Amino acid sequence: MWLTDVSIRRPIFIVMFVLALVVLGWQSRSRMPAELTPNIELPYVTVLTTYPGAGPNEIETTVTEPIEKAVMSIGGVRNVTSSSQEGISTVVIEFELGTDPDVAAADVRDKVGAIKGNLPEDADEPKVLKLDIGSRPVMLIGMYGSRSAREMRILADDVITDRLAKVRGVAAVNIIGGEEREINVAVDKNRLQAYGIPITAIVQAIRTANLNIPAGSIKEGARDYSVRTVGEFQTAEEIADLRIYIPGRAGTQGSTIRLGDIATVTDTVAEPKQITRLNSKPSVTISIQKQTGANTVEVANGIKRELHELKSVLPHGVKLVIASDDSTFxxxxxxxxxxxxxxxxxxxxxxxxxxxxxxxxxxxxxxxxxxxxxxxxxxxxxxxxxxxxxxxxxxxxxxxxxxxxxxxxxxxxxxxxxxxxxxxxxxxxxxxxxxxxxxxxxxxxxxxxxxxxxxxxxxxxxxxxxxxxxxxxxxxxxxxxxxxxxxxxxxxxxxxxxxxxxxxxxxxxxxxxxxxxxxxxxxxxxxxxxxMERFLKSLDIRYRGLLQWALENRFLTVVIGFVSLLVVVAMTMPLPSRSAGAYSAKLIMPRVIIALLALALSAVAMKIDVHSRKVALAFGVLMAVVALTVYLPFGFSMFPDVDRGLFTISVRTPPGTSLKATDEVVRKIERVLEQVPELKKGFYTSVVGSAGTSIFGTNTGSEYAYIEAQCVDKSQRERSVREIVDWVAARMASIPGAAMITTSVVSGMGGGGPTQGLQKEVQGQNMRDIIEEANRVAAVMRRNPGAVDVEISYKESKPERRIVVDRVRAAEFNLS
Structure with missing residues (x-):
């Protein structure tokens, strides 16, 4: 071979060539991003639309259905699923494998934009999102201290968010929890009636006054001025001093009145929609999302360096703690x-x-x-x-x-x-x-x-x-x-x-x-x-003897190999249980067939290889017994379970449960977690008002909550995270007030909630019939051994008070 001849005659050339490959390879390795799994593109696009105050039925008819009809005409669509809950519509479009996600997202964005005018005016702009596994938070940071919840939120919004967003590779910094500032205008309805002012006039006056409007420019000699009408409110007192116009009656001239004379204006905080805690202490949670293709380890290291610099900026008593860090795993x-x-x-x-x-x-x-x-x-x-x-x-x-x-x-x-x-x-x-x-x-x-x-x-x-x-x-x-x-x-x-x-x-x-x-x-x-040579020679002698026997009993040798393969397959089949009933015959039948085949082939081998009848008989009987009695419980999953010490708890209370009542349930769960020794030096973050993070969207509302717990490193604990989760689940079973509490071990792929190992889809034309059939299917699945946390996706709406307008009476009074 000429290549070998050149290598032997030109050793310096080949050494330098190999060294060049090694150096370039080392440099390439140092530049490769470090990730847990390969970057993959999933053919899913999600359309998320918020419609504040609307119920699930209104969301379904006014938002979800128009979007579904619009995106169904896109080429390459394989399946469209949707979820309508209070105030939120989620439509997930699955495309055929191989579809470019960027092109698919652009097509969906065009279709949704075309029917935007048909959506309710009060609905927010629909968001079109590509499904990205790497979009889940790579780091959760908890901020707690002696300051008030309002001050903590302001600090997170105005200082921490800006500093962390500048880190290379960070896509978004999301703030959860704390108290947000709100100006509350409590109107006295008796005074409104006395002055004859409708509430809409108050709202319109505040909206039109709270504006900064550009008014052009003025040129004066060598100077050029821009003109701007400034009207945005800076304090609650300015809002209270706002003049409200009162129309005149019966030919009298109109007048004005201070807003503070008919309403109480206070600078307060908004009613919380979510409550967050770190290790049972009130906190503000900061989640970090990385950009697509960014290096998880480098992003996390950049965040940690920025957090170290923030220590000198934060007020005394305020601490930042990394509750969860994907880069560590x-x-x-x-x-x-x-x-x-x-x-x-x-x-x-x-x-x-x-x-x-x-x-x-x-x-x-x-x-x-x-x-x-x-x-x-x-x-x-x-x-x-x-x-x-x-x-x-x-x-x-x-x-x-x-x-x-x-x-x-x-x-x-x-x-x-x-x-x-x-x-x-x-x-x-x-x-x-x-x-x-x-x-x-x-x-x-x-x-x-x-x-x-x-x-x-x-x-x-x-x-x-x-x-x-x-x-x-x-x-x-x-x-x-x-x-x-x-x-x-x-x-x-x-x-x-x-x-x-x-x-x-x-x-x-x-x-x-x-x-x-x-x-x-x-x-x-x-x-x-x-x-060693003498030992290997002795093995060689024994192998030659075995090979000689195999050549002399060729048919029996083939039978041994073939039947052994079939028996191994049979050992992976589950054995029927007593509760299986008539289904047990179907489970055992493949094993019986393999056992009979083993006996039959061994009998044929006894007639062909007459010198090894005893071996054939013993082998056939042994294989038949093994095929009928031995079960190797192999598990099947896309990813193996990895003990990274991270698990989640999802909580759902009955529909209509207030945020405070759901928080009481979460506090009881936190008291259970306080008894876990592996969490004494670990962290657990509680969020009330959300069902956790998900690449397909998530459930939000006062009846949902989730807890993410990070145990100490496995080298510092005796129990596995699966054993810890089982221990916690057993003690949470007696907690009252929750409709369902589920636990999930976060493995290699991550995620912020329980995994759905098996899904059964029920379709039909009538929603009531679909729900009844889904409940029957769920009841069957619950009886299956090993099935836990079986529930249907349909959730009852929260209780509501309906106002039914008498159209005839409304027309008599000229009301609409």
């Missing part, structure tokens, strides 16, 4: 994967040393593996990949593939050295002899993993980086086996004559007593390798 996860990768390389090097019996060959392998891995960072960085669990998992997996190429090459070079060839010639001949076979083996590995990168669906987007990383690293391994490995072997490995001379010289020094420490170490390892 990202760093821990990537550190664990990097640690596993390093350990894998070291173990491979040790195993290679034990079986090759030479330090020189082992050192060559130890150089080839990290060189191939480091060079892989160059192309995957150019592809836009990030340092995440999938790419690092791919590199950990590929270590076993990388070592194959080097070992095969070195083993063949060693064989040519035993033919008494010069090391350079042995390296060239050894590599060239198996060059085509090495290329074939490498491309077989590549064609196995490359299709993984082109799988469809959301799972395919996650594994895209995995497949391409494995294929790239394998290709670099092939390159190193043609260049770096034979070049190093030609320089470092000894010829057979040199080996024999060194072995004889070592023996003479040991016999004469002039051996050095290095000689004694060499002798020790030679003795260890001798023991």
């Amino acid at each position: 990202v760093k821990y996860s990537l550190h664990d994967v990097n640690k596993s990768l390093t350990e894998g390389i070291l173990l491979v090097v040790v195993i290679v040393f034990l079986f090759l019996h030479t330090v020189r060959a082992t050192f060559i392998v130890a150089i080839a593996i990290p060189t191939s891995i480091m060079a892989t960072y160059l192309p995957i960085s150019a592809f836009g990949f990030t340092l995440n669990n999938m790419t690092l998992l791919a590199l950990s997996l590929v270590v076993g593939i990388l070592v194959d190429d080097s070992i095969v090459v070195l083993e063949n070079i060693e064989r040519h050295l035993r033919m008494r060839k010069h090391p350079r010639q042995a390296a060239l001949d050894g590599r060239s002899e198996i060059g085509l076979a090495a290329i074939t083996i490498t491309f077989v590995d590549i064609v196995v993993f490359v299709p993984i990168a082109f799988m469809g669906g959301i799972v395919g987007q996650f594994f895209r980086q995995f497949g391409i990383t494995v294929a790239t690293a394998t290709a670099f391994s092939l390159l190193m086996s043609f260049t770096l490995t034979p070049m190093l072997a030609s320089r470092w490995m000894k010829s057979q004559d040199e080996e024999e001379r060194d072995r004889e010289a070592l023996r003479q020094r040991l016999l004469s007593g002039t051996a050095t420490l290095k000689d004694r170490i060499d002798a020790f390892f030679r003795a260890v390798f001798g023991v």
Whole structure:
């Protein structure tokens, strides 16, 4: 092979080439963003519209349905789902996989904009949002102290938000909790009636007076002035001094009156819609969202630096505490994967040393593996990949593939050295002899993993980086086996004559007593390798005997392999329970078929391989018993459970429950959390008035609440987060006043609420019939073992008082 010949004849060239790959790979790795999972694009677009004061039925008919009809005509729409609750309409549009989310969002924005005039005037501007997994908060910060809730909110809005928003990579800083300033105008209705002033006149007077209006410009000689009418109120006293016009009656002239004479104007705080606490203490919660594609770790580090600088600005007694930080888990996860990768390389090097019996060959392998891995960072960085669990998992997996190429090459070079060839010639001949076979083996590995990168669906987007990383690293391994490995072997490995001379010289020094420490170490390892060789030879003898038996009983060998595969499949099937009833026969039938097939094939093998009848009989009976009785409870999920010490509690009280009553339920839950020792040095944030964060929107209202709890690091606790959640759930079951309390462990993908493992959709034309059928389906699901927190998406509206206008009487009095 010409490439190998050039590498051996031009070692400096190949060394500089490999060093360039390593340096560029290292630089690329340092610039790659660190994330927990790959960046994926989900084909979902959400339209969020708020209509203050409207009930779910009004939201459904006036807002949700017009938006649904408008977006259904967009090309590529796969499904449209909506949720209408008090004051909020949420429409989620699912597109076909492969649709560009930017184009889809633009199409939705155009359609919604076209029907904007058909929406209620009091409804806010619809917001069109792309679904982004990275849009959930990467950090939650709690602010508490001795200042009032109003001062804390002002401090968060005017100081902290501006400072944190300037951090590179921050997309939004959201403030929750505290008390917001509000000017309250309490009108005396008796005085209004006495003066004959309608309440709408008060509202209109305040709205028209509270304006700053540009009025053009004035040019005076060399000076140019801008003219602006300033009318915005600065204090509550200014509002109280506002003059309200009173129309004249029966020809009398109109007059004016101070607003303060007919109303009480106070500078106060708004009625809270949400209540937040940190570790049961009143607080203001600050959530940080990062920009799409931004580095989670760098954003978090920038936030932490800014928080450190804010300590000198904040008033005495006010503290900022990081209650939740996604970057910590990202760093821990990537550190664990990097640690596993390093350990894998070291173990491979040790195993290679034990079986090759030479330090020189082992050192060559130890150089080839990290060189191939480091060079892989160059192309995957150019592809836009990030340092995440999938790419690092791919590199950990590929270590076993990388070592194959080097070992095969070195083993063949060693064989040519035993033919008494010069090391350079042995390296060239050894590599060239198996060059085509090495290329074939490498491309077989590549064609196995490359299709993984082109799988469809959301799972395919996650594994895209995995497949391409494995294929790239394998290709670099092939390159190193043609260049770096034979070049190093030609320089470092000894010829057979040199080996024999060194072995004889070592023996003479040991016999004469002039051996050095290095000689004694060499002798020790030679003795260890001798023991290993004898052990491997004994294994070889036993394997030959087993192989001889398999060749003599070929049909039985095939039966053993085939039936073993079927039995393993049967072991993953659940065994029927006593409560399954008639359904138990369906569950056990596949196991029975496999057991009968095992017995039948073993009986046939007894007739064909007559010398192994006892083996066939014993195998068939054993497999039949295992197929009918053994169950291996394998779990199936898209992502594994990871103990990051974070869990959430979602609370829902009956419809119409006040914020204060829901807060009482949350306080009882907080008293349970205070008993958890793993939270003594941890943090838990309580938010009353919201059901938590979600990439599909969330439920808001006085009947909802959620708590996010962060335990101490798992190295500082004995219980897993799952055990802590079970303990907390058992003690929350007796808390009165809640319609439902659910707990959820936040795993690798994050999230701020309980996961929905299984959803059943009920469709129909009549809403009452749909609700009845949904309740029947939910009742069936609740009886299924393992199902918890089963509920339907339909929620009753809060109690309301309706005013039904008598249109005839209203017309008589000229009222509308």
